[in-house]
Amino acid sequence: MEAFIYILLALIAIVIIYGVLIYNRLVDIKHNVSQAWSNIDVLLKQRHDELPKLVETCKQYMGFEQETLKQVIAARSQVAAARETSNMSALGSAENSLRIGLGNLFAVSEDYPELKASEKFQHLQIRITGLENTIADRREFYNEAAKINNVRIEQFPDVLIARWFHFTPRDLLEFNSTETTDVNINQLFR
Numbered sequence: 001m002e003a004f005i006y007i008l009l010a011l012i013a014i015v016i017i018y019g020v021l022i023y024n025r026l027v028d029i030k031h032n033v034s035q036a037w038s039n040i041d042v043l044l045k046q047r048h049d050e051l052p053k054l055v056e057t058c059k060q061y062m063g064f065e066q067e068t069l070k071q072v073i074a075a076r077s078q079v080a081a082a083r084e085t086s087n088m089s090a091l092g093s094a095e096n097s098l099r100i101g102l103g104n105l106f107a108v109s110e111d112y113p114e115l116k117a118s119e120k121f122q123h124l125q126i127r128i129t130g131l132e133n134t135i136a137d138r139r140e141f142y143n144e145a146a147k148i149n150n151v152r153i154e155q156f157p158d159v160l161i162a163r164w165f166h167f168t169p170r171d172l173l174e175f176n177s178t179e180t181t182d183v184n185i186n187q188l189f190r
Contacts, residue, residue, distance in 0.1 A: 018157075019161055022157065022158050022161045023161050023165065025152070025158075026152060026153065026158060026161060026162055026165070026167050029145070029148055029149045029152055030149060030167060032145045032148070032149075033142070033145045033146050033149050033170050035145075036138065036141050036142035036144075036145040036146075037086065037142055039138045039141070039142070040135060040138045040139060040142055040173070041083060043131055043134055043135045043138060044079060044083050044135065045083075046131055047128060047131045047132070047135070048076060048079065048080055048083075050124060050127055050128055050131065051072065051073075051076045051128070052076075053120075053124055054072075054105075054121070054124040054125070054128060055069050055072055055073060057115075057118065057120050057121050057124060058105065058109065058115060058121070060115075061112045061114050061115035061118070061121075065108050068101070068104050068105050068108050069105070071097075071100075071101040071104065071105075072098070072101040072102060072105055074097070074101075075094060075097040075098035075100075075101045076098060078090070078093075078094035078097060078098070079091065079094040079095060079098055081094070082094045088171035088172065088173045088174070089171065089174075091173060092173055092174050095135075099132070102128065102132075106125060109121070109125075139173050142173055143172045143173055143174075145170075146169075146170040146171070146172050146173075147172070149167075149169065149170050150169045150170060153167045153168075153169060154169075
């Protein structure tokens with residue numbers, strides 16, 4: 001009888017240790033998702049700070065292209081609002097609008113040789129393009145971290161610990177179908 005109690009206690013200890021290991025792994029995954037989002041958030045803030053400089057520079061040269069500039073400004077505001085609330089769905093839609101607006105802005109800038117020659121414009125264009133590329137890379141990293149989180153909290157036996165300690169799934173940062181369709185270059189230059 002005494003041997004049975006020792007075996008039972010050993011099994012309970014193993015289950016508890018295994019539960020602690022699962023819990024610690026889930027915490028680590030949760031923080032990886034948060035860190036991945038923080039990386040995107042920093043880049044979005046940097047781009048948010050650069051866009052007014054770009055718009056102001058363009059205003060000096062593009063007096064009558066106000067609609068394009070308004071589109072970029074409106075999209076910038078949408079991205080900021082979605083970023084503040086961490087609403088991944090709204091952020092994806094706002095990012096799509098901003099990319100379209102920036103694409104139009106850079107395409108329209110071709111009609112303004114003085115603007116294209118401006119050192120400030122060239123610097124801002126390179127800076128914003130670089131930020132866009134980095135955001136795309138970080139978005140991929142965030143989505144991978146969110147996927148790992150979502151899978152782990154649904155797998156057995158992790159699901160038991162995840163439910164008990166209220167681990168929640170994370171939304172992926174996705175863009176709508178217009179973001180993934182081919183761009184009509186001729187339409188941008190009209």
